[in-house]
Amino acid sequence: MKALVTGGAGFIGSHLVAALLQQGHEVTCFDNFSTGRKAYLKPFEKNKSFKLVKADLLNLAAVKKAVKGQDLVWHLAANADVRGGFTRTHVDLEQNVLATWNVLEAMRLAGVKKLAFASTSAVYGEARQLPIPESYAPVFPWSVYGASKVGAEAFVSAYANLFGLQAWLFRFANIVGKNSTHGVIPDFLAKLHKNPRELEILGDGHQSKPFLHVSDCVNAMLYIARHEKAPISVYNLGSMDWLVIKKLAEIVCEEMKLENVKLRYTGGRSGWPGDVPKYMLDISALRKLGFTPKYNSEQAVRLAVKENLSG
Numbered sequence: 001m002k003a004l005v006t007g008g009a010g011f012i013g014s015h016l017v018a019a020l021l022q023q024g025h026e027v028t029c030f031d032n033f034s035t036g037r038k039a040y041l042k043p044f045e046k047n048k049s050f051k052l053v054k055a056d057l058l059n060l061a062a063v064k065k066a067v068k069g070q071d072l073v074w075h076l077a078a079n080a081d082v083r084g085g086f087t088r089t090h091v092d093l094e095q096n097v098l099a100t101w102n103v104l105e106a107m108r109l110a111g112v113k114k115l116a117f118a119s120t121s122a123v124y125g126e127a128r129q130l131p132i133p134e135s136y137a138p139v140f141p142w143s144v145y146g147a148s149k150v151g152a153e154a155f156v157s158a159y160a161n162l163f164g165l166q167a168w169l170f171r172f173a174n175i176v177g178k179n180s181t182h183g184v185i186p187d188f189l190a191k192l193h194k195n196p197r198e199l200e201i202l203g204d205g206h207q208s209k210p211f212l213h214v215s216d217c218v219n220a221m222l223y224i225a226r227h228e229k230a231p232i233s234v235y236n237l238g239s240m241d242w243l244v245i246k247k248l249a250e251i252v253c254e255e256m257k258l259e260n261v262k263l264r265y266t267g268g269r270s271g272w273p274g275d276v277p278k279y280m281l282d283i284s285a286l287r288k289l290g291f292t293p294k295y296n297s298e299q300a301v302r303l304a305v306k307e308n309l310s311g
Helices: 011-022 038-044 060-067 089-110 144-163 184-194 214-227 245-255 284-289 297-309
Strands: 002-006 026-031 050-054 072-075 114-120 166-172 174-176 198-201 211-213 232-237 262-265
Touching (some): 002 011, 011 026, 011 072, 011 214, 026 060, 038 050, 050 060, 072 089, 089 114, 089 144, 114 214, 144 166, 144 232, 166 214, 184 245, 184 297, 198 245, 211 214, 214 232, 245 297
Parallel strands (some): 002 026, 002 072, 072 114, 166 232, 174 211, 198 262
16 A cells, blocks of 8 residues: 655654554655654664655645655654643644645545545533543533644545545554653653753643653554545543552652652643643544554553653
8 A cells, every 4th residue: 555644753643653654555655844853763764665855744745745655544643742832823724724635635635435434532621521422512611722623634524525525534652762752741851851850840730641652652543544444433542540649740750760759730720721631532442443552642652751761
């Protein structure tokens, strides 16, 4: 199969590229390197089945050229800086909604019929039902990032209905692991490297969230694409539990062999504007399809910290 991976030089994208190549597919990575890193692609440089396109998804002509001849598009590229949307509101609209429209339009014109789309649990906002099923509605996202993913999902749905696409939508929990460049673990590690005696925690430390290791994330996406035959489907990708941020901070300190670290809290239920303080995903649909994550939230976090520390 010929697969195009947008955002293939990013955190999750680089792991997906590796998995697809290992399965024997021809993979084209499309990335503008705004957050992706060339170092993540170095292991594939000499692989004849790998191709790199350095371009921006807002360049429709470049997207059309890259999409042509593909069998399946894995659309992972997005602005993932949730906090940044508080001050730079246009970025999510451009990079998450307009970029997705460009991908869909290029697929329509090229006759490419299969799309796997990386969405987010941020679409739910602060849900009144825990764990949150995929059918939860209405959704009221708290962040511009979450809102942009709702918009992108709507465009995917419309194109699937109008032009006969088969689409898989994945609503991610907090994905952690090697090559992660943002999020709570890289944030804590950077702070502790700078000052190993004190760790600032945004919010009150009682925020509770599910964490999924990137290996489980990629394996789940590949499994769903192989086994789900519906014209359009939505799956939560997360663990079956959650982890309190204070406990996560303690795990990071333990793995760094640091003792008597003072935990300092900024206060408030949320860590920043748009941060949902507590949520858990219902992954019963994923399990019913036949896939269960290997790691729970704490195991995923411990492994991710070790991977980040080892470089």
